[in-house]
Amino acid sequence: MALPKRNRRTVKVRDCTYHWVKGSRGDNGRGVATVQHSAGCGARLMIDPYGTIIYDVVPFAIEFALDHGWNPLESGEPFWIAYSWLLEPPACFILRSKNAPPFWNDPRRKEIERDIRDRYYKKLLSEMELIQ
Known part of the structure; x- marks a missing residue:
C-alpha cells in the first residue's frame, strides 16, 4: 500500500525515486519517518x-539503509534505523528494530551515541591518513 499523498515528500537517491512522510500511522506515536x-x-x-x-x-538515511540490507522493492517487514541529530549525516544513523524502545527513550542511548561518534571519528581519521 502506498504512502498517503497528504504531506508526502519525494526524494531521488541512486536514480530511484522514493516517497516519505513524517509520523505515519503504525509508528505507535514514535514520530517515525x-x-x-x-x-x-x-x-x-x-x-x-x-x-x-x-x-x-x-x-x-536511504543510502545508509540500502548499504545495510534494505531492499525497497522486495516485500517484507519494515527496515528500522535510528537517527540522531548529534552528528552530521551520514554518521548519524544506526540499525534498530521495531521492538527496540524509541531511540530517545532507549536506556542505552548515550552508549549508542558514543559508539556512533567513535565510528565516525575513526572513519575521518582513516580518510585523513589516506590523503596524507
Whole structure:
C-alpha cells in the first residue's frame, strides 16, 4: 500500500525515486519517518528519530539503509534505523528494530551515541591518513 499523498515528500537517491512522510500511522506515536519506493510496494524504511528529521537527512538515511540490507522493492517487514541529530549525516544513523524502545527513550542511548561518534571519528581519521 502506498504512502498517503497528504504531506508526502519525494526524494531521488541512486536514480530511484522514493516517497516519505513524517509520523505515519503504525509508528505507535514514535514520530517515525516512513520511506517507500515510489512504486508504492515493497518494504518500508522506518527512521526512528532523536531530533527533527528534515529533508536533507532523508537521502543519507536511504543510502545508509540500502548499504545495510534494505531492499525497497522486495516485500517484507519494515527496515528500522535510528537517527540522531548529534552528528552530521551520514554518521548519524544506526540499525534498530521495531521492538527496540524509541531511540530517545532507549536506556542505552548515550552508549549508542558514543559508539556512533567513535565510528565516525575513526572513519575521518582513516580518510585523513589516506590523503596524507
